[in-house]
Amino acid sequence: MYDVIVAGLGGMGSSAAYHLAGRGRRVLGLERHTPAHDRGSSHGESRIIRQAYFEDPAYVPLLLRAYELWERLEEETGEDLMTLCGGLMIGPREGALVSGSVASADEYGLPYEILDSSELKRRFPIFEPGPGTVALFEKKAGFVRPEVSVKAHLDRATSLGADLHFEEEVLSWEPTGYGVRVETALGTYEAERLVVSPGAWAPKLLSDLGLPLEVTRQILFWFRPEGGTEPFAPGKVPIWIYEPDDGNMFYSFPAIDGADTVKAAFFRADGKPTDPETIDREVHDKEIEFIRSYLARYVPSLDGDFLYAKTCMYTNTPDEHFVISTHPEYPQVSIAAGFSGHGYKFCSVVGEILADLATKCETPHPIDLFSPSRLAARG
Numbered sequence: 001m002y003d004v005i006v007a008g009l010g011g012m013g014s015s016a017a018y019h020l021a022g023r024g025r026r027v028l029g030l031e032r033h034t035p036a037h038d039r040g041s042s043h044g045e046s047r048i049i050r051q052a053y054f055e056d057p058a059y060v061p062l063l064l065r066a067y068e069l070w071e072r073l074e075e076e077t078g079e080d081l082m083t084l085c086g087g088l089m090i091g092p093r094e095g096a097l098v099s100g101s102v103a104s105a106d107e108y109g110l111p112y113e114i115l116d117s118s119e120l121k122r123r124f125p126i127f128e129p130g131p132g133t134v135a136l137f138e139k140k141a142g143f144v145r146p147e148v149s150v151k152a153h154l155d156r157a158t159s160l161g162a163d164l165h166f167e168e169e170v171l172s173w174e175p176t177g178y179g180v181r182v183e184t185a186l187g188t189y190e191a192e193r194l195v196v197s198p199g200a201w202a203p204k205l206l207s208d209l210g211l212p213l214e215v216t217r218q219i220l221f222w223f224r225p226e227g228g229t230e231p232f233a234p235g236k237v238p239i240w241i242y243e244p245d246d247g248n249m250f251y252s253f254p255a256i257d258g259a260d261t262v263k264a265a266f267f268r269a270d271g272k273p274t275d276p277e278t279i280d281r282e283v284h285d286k287e288i289e290f291i292r293s294y295l296a297r298y299v300p301s302l303d304g305d306f307l308y309a310k311t312c313m314y315t316n317t318p319d320e321h322f323v324i325s326t327h328p329e330y331p332q333v334s335i336a337a338g339f340s341g342h343g344y345k346f347c348s349v350v351g352e353i354l355a356d357l358a359t360k361c362e363t364p365h366p367i368d369l370f371s372p373s374r375l376a377a378r379g
């Protein structure tokens, strides 16, 4: 008998297992793949982290706690997990990206600078911004390393006593009078509480909730910039998101760890509905050409040799806000799903929230925005 079973040990589940084990709970973690694998949503070297949050100011308190917890995990493990190299949110002043980032920064008193297009070009010569373009620069933005940090959460959870099983898929779960029963191909387990954090498999493992989730296929591209990566070194270029006139936001990172490649991807464009069991992992010429057309226009030197690409999945809710809650019918079950392509930076704090929900059925963190009932209300 365990106190808590965690189903899915990716970004969110590995963190939940760590926090629960840290509170002295007897934890069983079940993961269908290997540790820190590349078949879900938490791989590809880097994930943007930022505080001025255009999606909604309600995320800011969670971000502040997420930063503290990433730092704590770095201290505990000695690993380099988060790099604060600064961040640029670039686009029209009235666009969703810049205006939303400014609004959340103002509401929470976060420091930032606004650069007009000539100042942006002067300080960061890789860009070719149009005349109406502005940029919000935030010093405390940067990136988190997904594979290393999933591994860090898993390793710490194990050292704190968690029992983690890999390549053991959860086939089903059901409430019992006092707790939960979980079936895998290898056995049946019982616990008082269950945390379900299945990423792109949420439509399957949380099918009873009928959440309106759409899984999309996303691509990460690596290019070798023309003229080399020197102008793309951390310190010269921060992370950035660019909102062009057509709204197809795309983003990139500095050349990390001295690499001769730079990663770029679309944030909200070109994501095709998919299924984690049948996703097409091959990247096609027309997809490479599509991102190239944006790089060529706005960051011309990044439109160099294409080297390789990886596929990944978003699990989107209709309003692009997360689902984090106790199960509406079974309070002994907590759920974390629908991270809509912007969840990674929050893994550290989502694990803490899930540990609160699994142990107390409530959390002091502000999670009203993430209630599944708002999605049911949308019909």
Ligand SMILES: Cc1cc2nc3c(=O)[nH]c(=O)nc-3n(C[C@H](O)[C@H](O)[C@H](O)COP(=O)(O)OP(=O)(O)OC[C@H]3O[C@@H](n4cnc5c(N)ncnc54)[C@H](O)[C@@H]3O)c2cc1C
Residues within 6 Å of the ligand: 007, 008, 009, 010, 011, 012, 013, 030, 031, 032, 033, 039, 040, 041, 042, 043, 044, 046, 047, 048, 049, 168, 169, 170, 171, 197, 198, 199, 200, 201, 205, 218, 219, 220, 265, 312, 313, 314, 336, 337, 339, 340, 341, 342, 343, 344, 345, 346
């Ligand atoms: C291309 C791309 C770029 C992104 N960029 C950013 C970014 O810059 N910043 C940011 O904050 N976020 C970003 N995100 C989003 C972020 O990565 C995700 O929100 C986050 O990784 C989701 O974590 P998760 O735990 O829900 O999913 P995952 O990490 O995929 O974990 C789910 C786990 O559950 C396991 N599982 C599923 N079903 C079962 C089962 N039945 N039994 C056992 N195990 C099971 C899976 O194998 C998997 O390991 C990006 C996502 C993608 C795809």
